[in-house]
Amino acid sequence: MIMVGAGPRAVRDRPAWHDRRTGADDxxxxxxxxxxxxxxxxxxxxxxxxIWMADCDDDTPVSAVASYHTSICCVRAGGVTTVYLRGPVTxxxxxxxxxxxxxxxxxFRTGAYLTVAPPAGLADWNDIALPTLPxxxxxxGGQTWETPxxxxxxxxxxxxxxxxxxxxxxxxxxxxxGCTVPVSTRVAQARFRRAAGLSRRAFDLIDRxxxxxxxxxxxxPIREVVARTGFxxxxxxxxxxxxxxxxxxxxxARGDLVVTL
Numbered sequence: 001m002i003m004v005g006a007g008p009r010a011v012r013d014r015p016a017w018h019d020r021r022t023g024a025d026d027x028x029x030x031x032x033x034x035x036x037x038x039x040x041x042x043x044x045x046x047x048x049x050x051i052w053m054a055d056c057d058d059d060t061p062v063s064a065v066a067s068y069h070t071s072i073c074c075v076r077a078g079g080v081t082t083v084y085l086r087g088p089v090t091x092x093x094x095x096x097x098x099x100x101x102x103x104x105x106x107x108f109r110t111g112a113y114l115t116v117a118p119p120a121g122l123a124d125w126n127d128i129a130l131p132t133l134p135x136x137x138x139x140x141g142g143q144t145w146e147t148p149x150x151x152x153x154x155x156x157x158x159x160x161x162x163x164x165x166x167x168x169x170x171x172x173x174x175x176x177x178g179c180t181v182p183v184s185t186r187v188a189q190a191r192f193r194r195a196a197g198l199s200r201r202a203f204d205l206i207d208r209x210x211x212x213x214x215x216x217x218x219x220x221p222i223r224e225v226v227a228r229t230g231f232x233x234x235x236x237x238x239x240x241x242x243x244x245x246x247x248x249x250x251x252x253a254r255g256d257l258v259v260t261l
Contacts, residue, residue: 036060036097044154047112047161047168053104053150056097063246064093065213066206068198070112070119072157073105073127074148081147083130083138085114087122087197090206092246104150106157111172111195114165116141119197141165169195176203209244212237216252225249 041051049069066089073084077100086105097103113119117128131139138145143163148156160166171188172195174181181188192200212229216222222234231237234249241249 036062041154045158047109047166048154048157049107049109051104051106051150051153053102054097055102056099058099060097062095062097064089064095065246066091066209066244067107068110068196068203068206069107070114070122070197071105071107072148072153073103074153076102076104080132081149082132083147085117085122085128085130087119087124087126088203088206089124090198090202091124091243093125094246104153106153108157108166109168110176111170112166112168113195113197114141114160115167116165118194120193121197123197172196175200176207205240206244209240212241212249213245213252216241216249217255219253222249222253 036054036056039053043049044051068088070088071086073086075082075084122128132147133139133144136147138147140160141163145156145159157166161168169191171181171183171191173179175188175192183191189200192203196203198206208229208231212225212231215225215228220228222237226232226234226237229237231240238249241247241252245252
């Protein structure tokens, strides 16, 4: 989650930062933003869904939406960077983006997680702040690391993977996309929860709700969104979208908000 969404992918050359500003007309790649500058690099590496960076010109209220991602999040203020490990979030949360502070981070690919901090223990804002040593380096997994920056965060994540601290369980994506897996239901559920930090049911609800928000922002009628995303009826969609996204389907459909998922 920002701030403050089949099969192995090849590492691509890091694309240029893509700047998305308030007032943009498209559905952004979360937070509902007013006055927030957000830059996103989608899929910069095999185990990273996206790298993002955000800041604000003034105290800016934002609504952080539910997310199934496990992430490394960094906060830079007064020349000091603090690095946090963050897990999935199961409901929208009101936050404030303060001026003079920069936020950046990497959202891991579904099924990727740090062995030293299982996602379930990080869920719903149970973040872990990594110790910062006197020389400015951070401590993770019993090793010291150079504190990452927005420009080398993908390299930092790759080093964690090569050191064996960041691992990937392909079974999570197999289950997510309906593939047959060669293990029992009980084992599959346990592995899914260990790697994702959520049950399959909770993960699926977040996934479908984020899809619904995308469709609403794109102008799809609410009845069509209900049918396409598997909700029972419009009242259920309204309740779940309000809880997980922080706004009603009508507010999303009117386009008054810039929503990143």
